[in-house]
Amino acid sequence: MSEGAPKKDEKPRKFQAIRGTRDLLPPETALWNRVERTAHEVFGTFGFGEIRPPIFEPTELFARAVGGETDIVSKEMYTFSNPTSLAAMVPEGRTEGTLAEMLPEAEMISLRPEATASVCRAYIEHNMQQLPQPVKLYYMGPMFRRERPQKGRYRQFYQIGAEVLGGSDAPAIDAEVIEMVMTFFDRLELQGVQLDINSIGHSADNCRRGYVEKLKAALENVKDKLGPDSQRRIETNPLRVLDSKLESEQGSIATLPHIADHLCEACATHYSAVKHQLEMRGVIYRENWRLVRGLDYYMRTTFEITAQGLGSQNAVCGGGRYDGLVELLGGPPTKGIGFAIGEDRLILSLQESGKAPAQQGRDVYIAWMGERAHATAIRAAKDLRKAGFSVELPPVEQKFGKALGQADKLGAKYALILGDNEVSEGLWTLKTLADGSQEKYTEADLLDRLRKGKALSS
Ligand code: ATP
Ligand code: MG
Numbered sequence: 001m002s003e004g005a006p007k008k009d010e011k012p013r014k015f016q017a018i019r020g021t022r023d024l025l026p027p028e029t030a031l032w033n034r035v036e037r038t039a040h041e042v043f044g045t046f047g048f049g050e051i052r053p054p055i056f057e058p059t060e061l062f063a064r065a066v067g068g069e070t071d072i073v074s075k076e077m078y079t080f081s082n083p084t085s086l087a088a089m090v091p092e093g094r095t096e097g098t099l100a101e102m103l104p105e106a107e108m109i110s111l112r113p114e115a116t117a118s119v120c121r122a123y124i125e126h127n128m129q130q131l132p133q134p135v136k137l138y139y140m141g142p143m144f145r146r147e148r149p150q151k152g153r154y155r156q157f158y159q160i161g162a163e164v165l166g167g168s169d170a171p172a173i174d175a176e177v178i179e180m181v182m183t184f185f186d187r188l189e190l191q192g193v194q195l196d197i198n199s200i201g202h203s204a205d206n207c208r209r210g211y212v213e214k215l216k217a218a219l220e221n222v223k224d225k226l227g228p229d230s231q232r233r234i235e236t237n238p239l240r241v242l243d244s245k246l247e248s249e250q251g252s253i254a255t256l257p258h259i260a261d262h263l264c265e266a267c268a269t270h271y272s273a274v275k276h277q278l279e280m281r282g283v284i285y286r287e288n289w290r291l292v293r294g295l296d297y298y299m300r301t302t303f304e305i306t307a308q309g310l311g312s313q314n315a316v317c318g319g320g321r322y323d324g325l326v327e328l329l330g331g332p333p334t335k336g337i338g339f340a341i342g343e344d345r346l347i348l349s350l351q352e353s354g355k356a357p358a359q360q361g362r363d364v365y366i367a368w369m370g371e372r373a374h375a376t377a378i379r380a381a382k383d384l385r386k387a388g389f390s391v392e393l394p395p396v397e398q399k400f401g402k403a404l405g406q407a408d409k410l411g412a413k414y415a416l417i418l419g420d421n422e423v424s425e426g427l428w429t430l431k432t433l434a435d436g437s438q439e440k441y442t443e444a445d446l447l448d449r450l451r452k453g454k455a456l457s458s
Contacts, residue, residue, distance in 0.1 A: 020155025065117035067296030134167030152313030175277030192308025309352030361411025367403035
């Protein structure tokens, strides 16, 4: 007996998905597939190719890229040691202790909390700077963050994202990336879409650093009106105070200096050109001076998109420019901009606004009786499936009444009735379940009839 098996008379444990994770089930998965198919299509029309990086990477990659002081890296990552060669690494004679104690040399690895770091790592690893620039990549898949689970916030969640790496930092690139997300949302008929943009300058003295000093000074002046979190952030990360949703702090925050008034000339010019480029593309935006992003790598353009029906977790997309990131990871100086869409929230919003497709029933349920009919039913199922119909073929014989009831429960459009009479006459009975009408067809006519019905309904 294996170690995990229950002892005799012991009730086996009833397992449940781990807190913050969940099963995605039909019919909802049909909507997930539609969303992902649309992403492949739309991103393809903008010249993006798909990258599928691994789900875990060295912890250090995320620490360096996302930033050691960010919430993501300091408290949200799933990190463990990677015992590459167990035998070689366990100190001699050591038999007890946790893995981390036994394998002090093992590299620490983390489940990815986001994918931009991986895409940049891949760009460097595969010398993509030698390809025609810029390189345009998109990805989709699960991300992992140890956050407090709630509506629209999970520990395993899904992102669809894209990155433009290399080439220039032309404002038209920022605008086109934003246009692409908006086109995607538009194609999905996402409701209540609101795009907020901002520029957070770059880290030089006469730009963001200068602004942060002014912001700190202004925050000191209103410190006693702020809550403990914001008070602490005045020292650790003053920009994040602007993110605060605390009602009691809003009055004080409104009096703080705006970064747009403190950008260096190059950043100010870049920002106004991005806005102009968005207008040329007919993309409607709102300037939001309080939009700062929680990841260290952002500079200049930042943006966030919200949608309806999501309560306080209403951000469905966050993105921005990150020109220094590839270099920070040991690559050549490289421009970069990208975004990540929260797919779970996107799906929630589509469901809330009734944009989710109804459950997809079967096209045809084959009700058969008798050995000869079974052989014919198997052949009919094969032909119908080949023609693209969804077919349910019961594995064992059923009385016709029971079969029709079953067809109804499965939401089938038609029941194909095959008994010995039908088979010997060569005339098959097709019952339309919505109105109960019944007609007889030859095998060839039946396929035609179904094809026409399908063309009409789609
Ligand atoms: P938030 O402020 O909502 O926590 P964030 O700034 O942490 O978002 P990003 O790291 O920019 O988010 O990720 C981009 C998008 O991924 C978010 O806009 C959101 O839609 C989604 N997202 C982030 N964290 C989660 C999560 N734990 N569960 C579900 N979706 C998430
Ligand atoms: Mg977050």
